[in-house]
Amino acid sequence: MKQIVTLLLSILIVSSCCSKSTLERARTNIFPKGGKVTNNNFTGNVWLQMLGQEEQTLNTGVGNVTFEPGARTKWHLHPGGQIILVTDGIGYYQEKGQPKKILHKGDVIKCPANVEHWHGASENSYFVQIAVTDNKKGSVEWLQPVTEEEYHK
Structure with a gap:
């Protein structure tokens, strides 16, 4: 997982050296938006493009996730933890019992294993992230939806 994170961070650093017109193109086209998520683990419209599919050799999932304004995950946890790399927009991240964090392009969130969060x-604002998940210890466990009160708090 460390190698994948290093590679993704290198791509983001190189893109910061580009001219404005090249950077604007990279901002919208660096990874495909993917297909619309149709399960009930999200509120609002969300798109997902898995990168490298579910990497079997490294047991790591890497996905480019695009949220429309107001869209969000349910509360959930990852048995192997998760890293979120913010690539565009303004988003939120909250761990159970903690204040909500406001996220901006370039932020990195390290969510420990088995910590409830959304x-x-x-x-x-739209929000685009690359989610890196260690799948060695099991799949994501989806919990209850984030209430409007929790979202706006």
């Missing part, structure tokens, strides 16, 4: 877009 993440998604702010009310007025």
